Amino acid sequence: MDEHTGDRGAGREAEPDHPGEPIVGRETELARLFRAVDPMPADPVLMLAGEVGSGKSALLEHAVRRAAAGGARVLRAEGRESESSLAYSALHQLLRPVPAEVDALPERQRAALRDAFGEGPSASGPDLMLVGVAVLSLLSDMGEHQPMLVVLDDAQWFDRASLDALSFVARRLEGEPVTMLVGARGGDHVPGFDRNVPTLTLEPLDNAAAGQLLDLQPESPTGRTRSRILDQAGGNPLALVELARTASAQDPPAGLPAAGPLPVADHLERIFAARLSSLPASTTRALLLLAAMDSADSAIAVPAGLPPAEDPAWLPARQSGLVRRTGPDIRFRHPLVRSAVYHAASWGAQREAHLALAETLRDEPDRRAWHLAAACAHPDAAVSAELERTAGRARRRGGHAAAAQALRRAADLAPLREDSARLLVEAAAAAVFTGDIAWVEELVAAARTRTDDVALLATAAVQAGRLAVLTVRHTVVFSRLAAAAEQLAASRPAAALDLLSGAAVVRFYSGEDTQRHRIQEVLRRLPANASYAGLRTWVATVSDPFDGRARLVSSLPRLAAEAEDRPERLTAVGIMAWLLDETPQAVRAFDEAFDRWEAQGALPEGLGGAVAWAYVERGRWEQARAACARVTAVGRAAGLDHAVACAATVEATVLAFQGDASSARTRAEDALTQVDPLESRSVAVYARRALGAAAAAEGAYETAYDQLRMLFTADGTPTHYHACYPALADLAAAAVRCGRREEAVAIVERSASALADNASPRLRALISRARGLLADPEDAEPHFRAALADPVLEYWPFERAQTLLDLAEWLRRRRRVAEARGPLTEALEVFRRLGARPWIERARAESRAAGLDVTDAAPDALAGLSPQQQQIVRLAARGLTNREIGEKLFLSPRTVSSHLYRSFPKLGITARSQLRDLIEGTLATAAHQE
Structure with missing residues (x-):
């Protein structure tokens, strides 16, 4: 790895050889920490927050001693400001003491970690999600032998790539023999850890x-x-x-x-700096070199001229309370001492120290580049180029924040303004993947001050827009993207279309109709060009999939063929196919894209939720939830609430379909709290659909109707131009059961009239089903038959099975029992395959009433499991190991094992080998329908 750890002692499991500091006035906080590290803690993760000098590190040290005395194994990492620009440096520091355990990981996980640390052969970089799974598996495996305590001190200075991996792990520690303590300065943003993490705040002593x-x-x-x-x-x-x-x-x-409002940190830094004046010159030189270093490793300390720990030069500094000895190393007593020492030195002395360090780091180009940059007082093309190469290496390892930081500094050192502007735009492109829109906009703004190049400024605008569409600021973002597209329409049509494609995504999320008109106006101003056809089709499809639907559908095969070797373009084709209700083609495109594309942990693309929705509609609910897990993990790490909310609505819907109404409501309500329903109508609609499905699963049809009625205005107009229509049949089903038939009829017919000939076969079937449910009994059959007439509707198995059940219920009530048995048998088979428990029970009850001998077939035993347990059991039945299942579902092997252990008694089996026979019929049915 090109980045070594921070203070050597921070990454080791050994206790420091200095005595623990006394704890005064923190008895309550210390007791809370002790409870956290004792067996069976209430929370697997605890954040300890406080200002500089409040005692965080001392408290964490006491917690470490308590845990070690109780038999726990401790892994520690300490944030260093100088290492925050080195990708995965904090994670490398944490895992450095356990190389044997890392080597024992499965090949894919081990390779992901090695790639992250720059030790592997991969040219494309690690799968960032797999890095998180690898760390989770490692900690879980180590916890099998003894409890684990992970201590992350000064986490506000951790590099972003490490934080993403560690926050991924932190969210999955429930039930694991692992506790994570995170120390950070109060008020500092620690991505992934500053929301929904229990926090213990250190207030000033009384x-x-x-x-x-x-x-x-x-x-x-x-x-x-x-x-x-x-x-x-x-x-x-x-x-x-x-x-x-x-x-x-x-x-x-x-x-x-002197008395006054000087911040405590400034007070302390002045105190430490004042002690330097009385120190010998040899001590001062040693202190400055130590302060300039980003590591105290002896491997570089001696060549750089740093005296060994036993050297007499350190004695005055130790007596002044500036440093302490920890094993073979000398460490500053506090980060503020480092800052005081460094800033008290002259520029010439600082430069000399960095050049000495750079000379020793020729085999570590990333760290060397940063030391060379620190020694530059003026622009330097060679050092700028070194930093640009550092950024490239960081990007290949998924260290987007580190890449952006390196490019930003490279821009500062570039002698030519055009090179500086180009590097700033590249920095913005890398920063996009951190989710920090303020940083992206800052970099773009800096680029604008250094160039008038229209092409470069257009690229900058596109980069800012790419991230902006994933935020919740839809009204502001749309106006900005549309305005930029209008300005570039004549001179840079390709860039204008890029911006407009983002504006179309915002239009989908917001559902605002005035935005469609503005998009169409800009499209009309753009020249026709065959090379832009794909982007034009995207903009048209996303902003209004029903306007010229037949023409848009006819373009999909050509676009798919053109995108064959471009996974990201295949994904775009899949999204368009989903919007046009060509779900089978959407799923094929997504499958092909993922076969060709090892996901690198990038941000969810615009409308990335379409992937999960397509899998839901296609009846591949396990894959839908896996897609949701990935979007949620990446979205949370990047602070993209809207992406997380989108995933939550899909997962809530699947949970409702599977009968876990309580969990479905929780996920849907989570989504509604993360967005403004007026700004994000699509999320609001999907959440209401999930809440309606959860209520219907419990038989609370009045509540279900109330939720689904909110999808339409008082006069029955859909509140969202695409997301509302698939709910028409569910609205009708709830209305019939709670006496709201007349109102529902008006809504269904208004939607049918609005869609007219532009309705897809799927929507025509749903409208026919709704009409059958709402019709007078003697008039219902033709509508149900019409809803089942098109063979293509088999590609929406759950919706078709619901219609089959509705038809069967109608037939039985008309005393046509024999005719009802076929649809009932088919519907029950689909519901069982999907694990749709409420509908299984309805179909079984109706089957018994129709005289069918309904036995509790083996696959029905899965109905007693939670949705996640069902996923795990199905994967285990296919022969996947616990580790392989964990990789797919982003769980640790221990968690998988725990779920299987709890599932076996419910399934009536005692061994894993029995799973295949238990659900073999279900898998055969699924394979046939695929």
């Missing part, structure tokens, strides 16, 4: 505790000096200790800061 801490100092201050210290420290433990040390070392205590 006067009594502050006084007690002063009394414990070697020379406890008294009188006016004591009062000044208490006033200046503001309850900060480190400030109290260091101010007391300063006061005792001077008579009178002139080193105390």
